[in-house]
Amino acid sequence: MIASRSLYVRLALNALVLLAAAVLVFPLVWILMTALKTQSQVMAWPPQFVFTPTLENFRVLFDAASAGATNYGTIKIDFLSPIENSVIIAVGSVIVSVIVGVPVGYVLARRDIPYKEDIAFFILGFRFAPVLLVVIPLFSVFQAIGLYDTYVGMIWVYQVVTLPMIVWLSRSYIEDIPRELEDAAAMDGASSIQIVWRVVLPLLKPGLIGASLLVFLLAWHNFALGLMLSSAKAPVTVALLKLLNPGVQFYPVMAAGLVVTMAVPVVLILLGQRHLERGLTFGAVK
C-alpha cells in the first residue's frame, strides 16, 4: 500500500506533519526567545530573530532585593515563593492521594462490594466536573473555617484533581497484577498485610511512580483552585497571572516565569520516563 502512494501524496503528507509540528512548537520557541530578550527587543517591529540573549529577566524574577534597579522601573517580584508553594502543594497532594487512593483502587480492583461500578464512576466523575463547581461553594466555607490560603486547605481541595486519577490508575494497575499471585502468597502463609507489602506494592511501584508523576503535573498546572482559595500561598500559575500588571507590561519577565514553570514538568518527565513504562509483571503468568 505504502509503495503505491504517489510522490505528491507523500510530499503533501510530510508537509502536513511539518505544519502541525510548527504550530505546536512555535509558541514554545516564541516564549523562550521572549524570555531571553530585553523589553525593547520584545517591543520591536518587525520581530527580531537574531539578538544577543540576556538572562536579566530571570534575575528580575528571582532577585527580589535588587529587582527595583532594573530598566523596568520599580517592580518587585518574588517568584521563588510561588514555586515553593507549588512544590509543597503539588507534592503534598500527590502524597495524600497515593496514601488514600491506592487502598481505594485496591478495593475497587479486588473486592466484591455493592455498587462498585457506581462508586468508581462517581469518583471518576470529578474529572469531568468543572473545578469551579467545587471552588465557589468552598470559597466561603474555607474562609469560615480558616482553611483559606493555607497549605492544608490547598492540598485538601487539590484532591479533587489528583485523587480520582490515582484511584483509577491504581485500580487498573492492580487489575493487571494476576490475582493468582495474591492467592499464591496466601497459600505460602502470608497475611493480608504481608501480601500487600511483599507482593502487591513491589509490583505496583513502577505504575505508581508513573501515575504520581502524571498527577503531579495535573496539580502543578492547576490554576482555578489557587486563584480562588489562596493569596500568599498562591501557586506559580497564579503568580504568573499577577505579572500581567495593567500598567507596565513586562512581557520578557513573564516569559521567563513561564519558562521556569514549564521547566519543572519537562525535567520531571525526562527523569521519570522509564518509570512511565510498566512491564514488571511480565513473567508472572504463562
Added chain:
Amino acid sequence: MADVKLERINKAYGSVEILRDINLEISHGEFVVFVGPSGSGKSTLLRMIGGLERITSGRLCVDGRTVNDVDAADRNLSMVFQNYALYPHMTVGQNMAFPLEMAKATKSKIQARVGETAKLLQIEHLLDRKPRQLSGGQRQRVAIGRAIVREPKVFLFDEPLSNLDAELRVQMRIQIAKLHRQLGNTMIYVTHDQVEAMTMADKIVVLRAGRIEQVGAPYDLYHHPASQFVAGFIGSPKMNFLDCRLVEATREGARITLSDGRGVTLPVGAIDLPSGSPLVLGIRPDDFVPPGANRDELSLDIVVDVVEHLGSVTYLYGAVGSDAIVAVSPSNQVRGKEASASIAVAPRDCYLFSKDGVAFRREGVSERWN
C-alpha cells in the same frame, strides 16, 4: 485417620450452585486426582480445600481440625497453580524462600531448605534468575519447589502441567509421581487430562456439573465405571456407545440385539427391566479384535470413513448403523484405505448401560489388577 475430609460440602455463587453435596475422605499419603470436564467445579473444590474460596455449607477437616473458617495462610497446605504464579519481582531463590520467611524460619534453615529443594528439582543453577528468564518447564519446577520447601501436610495442584508441551508434560508427570513417592505427602491434583489421572492417581474423583460422579482407583474406574459418563471420560480414545435393546435377562447375563439384528449375551449383573427396553452398549476402541478369536463374540461391520496409521497401531473411524465408531487395531491387520471392515469384541469386554446412563455390573472382570 483421614488427612482431608469433606462432609456435605456445597458451594454457591449467589444463587448459582457450583458444587453440591461433596463427601470425600482422603487419607494420609494418598495421591488423589480430581477429573472432570471444564466447568465441573474441580478448581473451585481445590481452592475451597486450600482456603482461597469460602465454603457455603458443609464441613472441611484437615488433619482432624475443622478449617472452614481458618485462613489459607494458617491451613499449612501448599498449592501449585496452572499459571505458576511465581512472584515476578523476586529471584527463584527468593520465591522459594518466601513461604519459609512467612513461617518465620531462621536464615540458616531457609538457606538449607532452599538448597535441598533446588537440588531435588535440579534447579540449583537457576536460583539467581528472575521468573521471566525461565522456560515454562523451569518455571513449573520452581513453582513446585516453592510448594514443597515448607514441607506441608498436603499439596494442592491445579492443572500444573496444562501449559507445557506434550513431551515436557510427560517428563514432569513422572517427576511429580517420583516426588510423591519420595515425600510421601498427601497430594490432591486437578486435571482434565485423563492420562494424568490414570497414571498418577491412587484414587480418582470424577466430577460432573458440581457433583461427584464416582470415586475409585484408576482400575475400578476403567473397568467398573458407575455410569456412561465416567466410561466415556476415562480411557482414550473414548469408549464407543451403540444403541441396543434387551432381549431377555437370564442367569448368564443379558441377551441384547443391535439395530441390525446382531445379538450377544453379556455377563452382567441382575437387570430388572422388561425385554425390549432400550440400552446402551459400550465398547472400548482397543478391545476390538479380528473376528473369529472368541466364541460367542459380537461381530460388527464398520463402514470406514477415515483410516489413521500411527505406526504401531491404526485408528479406524467410521459408523455401525447410525452410531459413530472408533476402533484401534494392530497396524499389520489393516491395509490401505478400506471402505469397510469386520471386527469383533468378546462379551466380557463389553459394557452395558441403561438408557439414562447407569452402568450394569460387569461380572466377567476381576475386582483388581493381577
